[in-house]
Amino acid sequence: MKEPDFPNREWQYRPSFYDLSNPSDLLKLNMLRMDGHIDQEYDQIQSQLVDLYLCRFPSDGELSGFSDFLHSVLKGIPIEEFGLWVYYPWRRSLVHILSEEEFIEVRTNRNQLKIRSEEQQLLRGKTIGIIGLSVGAAIAQTIAMERTCGRLKLADFDTLDLSNMNRLKSGVMDLGMPKVVLAAREIAQIDPYLEVEIFPLGVGKDNYTDFFGGGSPLDLLVEVCDGLQVKIESRMMARDLGVPVIMETNDRGMLDIERFDLEPGRPIFHGLLEGTDIGDPEKIDPAKRLEILMKIVDPRKISPRMQESLPMLGSRLKSWPQLASEVMLGAALCCWTARKLLLGEALASGRQYFDLHELLTGKPY
Structure with a gap:
C-alpha cells in the first residue's frame, strides 16, 4: 500500500518554517513573496511576547518589567527575526510565532495545574x-x-x-x-x-x-x-x-x-x-x-x-x-x-x- 504524494497546495497539510536570522531561510521566504505565493501575513509576535511575559510574571499586570524582559529576550536582534515564520500553503498565509519551546510554554500555560x-x-x-x-x-x-x-x-x-x-x-x-x-x-x-x-x-x-x-x-x-x-x-x-x-x-x-x-x-x-x-x-x-x-x-x-x-x-x-x-x-x-x-x-x-x-x-x- 503506497501512500500518495501531495505535491500541490490542494493536498498539502504540513506548514513550512522560516528563521529570518538564517540567510538561506530569508532568501527562500523572499522568493515566496516575490513569486506571489503569500496572500496574507500575520505578525502578532509582540502580543505573544507579552503573553510569554505574563505567563512567567503573572503578578505584573501593569507590564512594568516588560521592556527589560523584551530586551533580555531579543538579545539585540530585530523583533522580526525573533521566533519563526510559518507558511501555510493551503491558506497562502504566513504567520509569525514564538520559537517551539516558548510557543508550547505559552500555549499550555492554562493547562496548569490540571496538567502539571x-x-x-x-x-x-x-x-x-x-x-x-x-x-x-x-x-x-x-x-x-x-x-x-x-x-x-x-x-x-x-x-x-x-x-x-x-x-x-x-x-x-x-x-x-x-x-x-x-x-x-x-x-x-x-x-x-x-x-x-x-x-x-x-x-x-x-x-x-x-x-x-x-x-x-x-x-x-x-x-x-x-x-x-x-x-x-x-x-x-x-x-x-x-x-x-x-x-x-x-x-x-x-x-x-x-x-x-x-x-x-x-x-x-x-x-x-x-x-x-x-x-x-x-x-x-x-x-x-x-x-x-x-x-x-x-x-x-x-x-x-x-x-x-x-x-x-x-x-x-x-x-x-x-x-x-x-x-x-x-x-x-x-x-x-x-x-x-x-x-x-x-x-x-x-x-x-x-x-x-x-x-x-x-x-x-
Missing part, C-alpha cells in the same frame, strides 16, 4: 494513533488543543461528504478532501510544532507495521472506525505489541478501554466475541458482519433511537447515525482517558457509559 509541567513534558514524548477521522477528527483536535501527546498518526481512506458535515468541523469548500488532510491542517493551524503523520489510504496489512511502529511507535491506539476488519486486525496488532486501545461509539457515551499493555493475553473486545468464528476478517459476509458488530456493541445497551435505526442501515439510512454533540462528548472522554492512561494512572480495562440522558434525568434512556 512535568506531566506536560512527559506527554510531549508520547505518540497516539487514531483510526477513523469522523469521530476521530474531533478526538485528534481535542488532543492537539490539550497537547496530550507530541506526535499523532491519523488514518482514514475516506473523503469529506456533505452528509459528514453534521459532525465534522469543515466547510463546504472542503468537500471531496481527504479527512486526514483536513484534520492534519486543523491541527497545524492550532500548533504547527505538533508532529502529525497521515495515512490517507487508511490502514491494512500493508502498512500496519508503519502505523504502529516506524520512527514513532504508538503508545496508544484510538480506534473509532466503521470497518469491522480494521477493528479486529488493529486490536490483534495492538495486543501483539502491547499497545492499549481506546474506543468510543458516541451512543450513550460508551467508552471502551483495553489494556493490552498490562494484559497481553486479554481477549479483544473484552471477550465479547469468544465462541464466534470470525475466520478471515477480510472475508466476512455482510450478514455475519452485522452479527459480529452487534456482539461488540451489545444491542441491549444501545440507545432506543440507535436500535430503531439499525434495521434501516443500507436501505433507508446511508450509515450509522451520529450527532455532533455526542461526537464532541466522545472526543472529551477519549482525550481525558488518553491523558490519564499515558501518565500512568491505574485505568482498568472495561466498558463504561456516560449517558447524559440517564445522568441528567435519573431515568434510563
Whole structure:
C-alpha cells in the first residue's frame, strides 16, 4: 500500500518554517513573496511576547518589567527575526510565532495545574494513533488543543461528504478532501510544532507495521472506525505489541478501554466475541458482519433511537447515525482517558457509559 504524494497546495497539510536570522531561510521566504505565493501575513509576535511575559510574571499586570524582559529576550536582534515564520500553503498565509519551546510554554500555560509541567513534558514524548477521522477528527483536535501527546498518526481512506458535515468541523469548500488532510491542517493551524503523520489510504496489512511502529511507535491506539476488519486486525496488532486501545461509539457515551499493555493475553473486545468464528476478517459476509458488530456493541445497551435505526442501515439510512454533540462528548472522554492512561494512572480495562440522558434525568434512556 503506497501512500500518495501531495505535491500541490490542494493536498498539502504540513506548514513550512522560516528563521529570518538564517540567510538561506530569508532568501527562500523572499522568493515566496516575490513569486506571489503569500496572500496574507500575520505578525502578532509582540502580543505573544507579552503573553510569554505574563505567563512567567503573572503578578505584573501593569507590564512594568516588560521592556527589560523584551530586551533580555531579543538579545539585540530585530523583533522580526525573533521566533519563526510559518507558511501555510493551503491558506497562502504566513504567520509569525514564538520559537517551539516558548510557543508550547505559552500555549499550555492554562493547562496548569490540571496538567502539571512535568506531566506536560512527559506527554510531549508520547505518540497516539487514531483510526477513523469522523469521530476521530474531533478526538485528534481535542488532543492537539490539550497537547496530550507530541506526535499523532491519523488514518482514514475516506473523503469529506456533505452528509459528514453534521459532525465534522469543515466547510463546504472542503468537500471531496481527504479527512486526514483536513484534520492534519486543523491541527497545524492550532500548533504547527505538533508532529502529525497521515495515512490517507487508511490502514491494512500493508502498512500496519508503519502505523504502529516506524520512527514513532504508538503508545496508544484510538480506534473509532466503521470497518469491522480494521477493528479486529488493529486490536490483534495492538495486543501483539502491547499497545492499549481506546474506543468510543458516541451512543450513550460508551467508552471502551483495553489494556493490552498490562494484559497481553486479554481477549479483544473484552471477550465479547469468544465462541464466534470470525475466520478471515477480510472475508466476512455482510450478514455475519452485522452479527459480529452487534456482539461488540451489545444491542441491549444501545440507545432506543440507535436500535430503531439499525434495521434501516443500507436501505433507508446511508450509515450509522451520529450527532455532533455526542461526537464532541466522545472526543472529551477519549482525550481525558488518553491523558490519564499515558501518565500512568491505574485505568482498568472495561466498558463504561456516560449517558447524559440517564445522568441528567435519573431515568434510563
